[in-house]
Amino acid sequence: xxxxxPEFPWxxxxxxxxxxxxxxxxxxxxxxxxxxxxxxxxxxxxxxxAGSAPGYPTTAGTPGLRAxxxxxxSRRFGVTGLGAAAVLPVIGSKELIAWLPTLLGLGAPxxxxxPELAYPTYEVGARLAGAQVLRADSLTQLGPQTPALIYLNxxxxxxxxxxxxxxxxxxxxxARERGSVVASDECYLGLGxxxxxxxxxxxxxxxxxxxxxxGLLAIHSLSKSSSLAGYRAGFVAGDPELVAExxxxxKHAGMMVPTPVQAAMVAALDDDEHEDAQRxxxxxxxxxxxxxxxxxxxxxDHSEAGLYLWATRDEPCRxxxxxxxxxxxxxxxxxxxxxAGARHVRVALTAxxxxxxxxxxxxx
Numbered sequence: 001x002x003x004x005x006p007e008f009p010w011x012x013x014x015x016x017x018x019x020x021x022x023x024x025x026x027x028x029x030x031x032x033x034x035x036x037x038x039x040x041x042x043x044x045x046x047x048x049x050a051g052s053a054p055g056y057p058t059t060a061g062t063p064g065l066r067a068x069x070x071x072x073x074s075r076r077f078g079v080t081g082l083g084a085a086a087v088l089p090v091i092g093s094k095e096l097i098a099w100l101p102t103l104l105g106l107g108a109p110x111x112x113x114x115p116e117l118a119y120p121t122y123e124v125g126a127r128l129a130g131a132q133v134l135r136a137d138s139l140t141q142l143g144p145q146t147p148a149l150i151y152l153n154x155x156x157x158x159x160x161x162x163x164x165x166x167x168x169x170x171x172x173x174x175a176r177e178r179g180s181v182v183a184s185d186e187c188y189l190g191l192g193x194x195x196x197x198x199x200x201x202x203x204x205x206x207x208x209x210x211x212x213x214x215g216l217l218a219i220h221s222l223s224k225s226s227s228l229a230g231y232r233a234g235f236v237a238g239d240p241e242l243v244a245e246x247x248x249x250x251k252h253a254g255m256m257v258p259t260p261v262q263a264a265m266v267a268a269l270d271d272d273e274h275e276d277a278q279r280x281x282x283x284x285x286x287x288x289x290x291x292x293x294x295x296x297x298x299x300x301d302h303s304e305a306g307l308y309l310w311a312t313r314d315e316p317c318r319x320x321x322x323x324x325x326x327x328x329x330x331x332x333x334x335x336x337x338x339x340a341g342a343r344h345v346r347v348a349l350t351a352x353x354x355x356x357x358x359x360x361x362x363x364x
Contacts, residue, residue, distance in 0.1 A: 004127055009120055009336040016325040023328025028359040030289075031330045033307055033348035035227040037281060040274035043226060043267045050263035057259040059251045061089040061235075065262045068269040069220075069235050076272065077189055079204040079218075081211050085240040088247055089257040089265065092232035093187055093221040097121045100183060100217075101129035103249045104242075106148050108132075113147040117159055117337045119185065122151050135338060139174050146178045153185040155192065155200050155305035158337045158346040162305050164198040168208045176215055181242065187221040187234075191279060193286060194304035204238060213238045224307055224350075225275050226268040233257070233265045282307060285349040285356045292363040293347065301344070309347040310334075320345045327362045 013031060020027045060066070066084040073079035090096040098121050101112055112126035116135045126133045131149075136142050152171065154163035175182045184203040192200045201208055204218050217238040223229035236243065250256075257265075268274070290300055290309060298311040298320075313320055317333040324331055324345070332348070334341025351359070 001128075005124055006120070006127075009332075013321075013330070013332075016321050017330055019322070019325040020328050020330040025328060025358060028329045028351055028355045028362075030348045030351055030359065031332045031346075033224075033350045035224060035229050035350055036352050037227045037278060039227050039231075040268070040271070040277075042271050042274065043228070043264050046267035047231075047260050047264040050260040053259035055259075057256045057262060059088075059254075059256045060247055061087065061257065062259075062262050062266075065089055065266050065269075068266045069237060072269040073202070073204070073218075073220075073237060076275075077202050077205065079202050079237075080206055081213065082204070082237055083240065086213065086243055087235060087237045088243050088250075089262060090219075090234045090236055091255060091257055092223065092229075093185070093219050093234035094121055095232070095255070096219060096234060096236055097183075097185065098125045098128065099255075100246075101125050101131050101149060103246050104149065104181065106131045110148040111145050113142060113150045115151065115153055115156065115338075116340045117156065117334075118151065119153065119157050120336060122185075139171065147180050149181050149183060150175055151183050151185065152203065155188040156302070157185075157188065157306060158308055158332070158334065158341065158344075159301065159310045160188075160303035160306040160308055162192065162198045162200050165201055165207055168201065168203060172203065172209055172216065179215075181215055181217065183217045183219060185219050187219065187224065188306040189220070190225055190275065191282060191307060192305040193283065197304035200305050213240075215239055215242070217242055222265060222268050225278060227278060228264070228268060231261050231264060233261055233268070235265075281353075282349045285351070285353070288356055288360050289347060289349065292360040296363040307349050309349070310344055311347055312344045314343060317342055317345050329359050329362060 066087040069087045070082040106129045108130045110131040112131050113134045114122040116137045123133050189200050203216050219236050221234040293311050301310050303309045321333050332346040334344035
């Protein structure tokens with residue numbers, strides 16, 4: 001099976017990482033985007049309080065968790081009409097994305113459409129299911145093919161691009177006419193920075209889907225918004241029939257979020273104060289890194305939202321990676337995300353403030 005998958009991208013950065021780590025003042029790792037900020041006390045208390053649960057967790061999630069997901073999506077992002085049957089916790093969003101085509105029963109005859117610049121796990125999930133992959137940013141690029149599954153990602157990883165409401169509505173209408181499932185990766189939905197850019201919207205927002213969630217799945221993660229990457233805390237919401245199918249298969253496969261993590265998720269979803277504070281940390285780091293990269297000769301494309309800066313010096317991306325690594329700064333090469341990224345690098349906003357300040361000093 002592993003031979004059918006692409007090389008694990010982060011393994012190719014070993015040489016650049018060693019070069020960056022040799023800097024006298026240490027490495028500034030802006031590559032993977034791993035959260036570094038402490039988990040909020042309210043979340044840790046909830047985890048500890050549920051730590052004595054001896055029984056098996058429910059695959060569907062506790063009633064309290066499903067209610068908290070629906071309430072948070074409504075309060076934070078304006079999503080309406082979600083009932084308990086339309087929500088399902090998952091063991092981090094990457095797990096769901098990797099197995100979604102398999103869980104939906106896709107196989108060799110089926111096509112999975114992913115963005116031209118895309119999170120690599122979209123393609124990996126299609127390959128695990130034996131399905132075909134088609135990279136396309138517009139419906140015209142699909143040609144005569146009708147994908148069984150269409151991935152959207154707004155704000156985008158890696159580019160930070162936000163899809164406007166008309167684009168989202170057009171894709172949904174096209175997919176419904178043809179019976180395609182639309183899976184929207186919305187892990188960075190709360191991280192919009194540019195007031196002049198379109199507001200990031202969920203596919204479940206009434207202005208996008210008219211309150212009809214048929215054929216739609218929205219994938220969310222608490223890894224970045226609540227620094228819970230180590231908890232593996234995510235969820236999917238949308239069409240109750242699709243969610244029911246995912247639940248039915250996942251119960252057989254033992255895909256259960258641990259009970260203490262479910263309790264921690266409730267605390268994270270019910271508390272907006274810590275999420276607001278985390279967003280402001282990322283904003284400060286973005287405000288520091290963006291002008292520093294420009295001062296070093298990089299152009300920043302898109303990047304109006306999300307957790308990354310999409311930067312280029314109009315040279316091969318691996319040359320930019322090496323140039324930055326000699327200054328002790330590790331970033332992700334754009335070719336991780338598809339051929340269209342061959343001249344860009346992705347710069348994460350997730351390092352500690354002291355490390356970001358060090359990167360700024362080295363760049364300027």
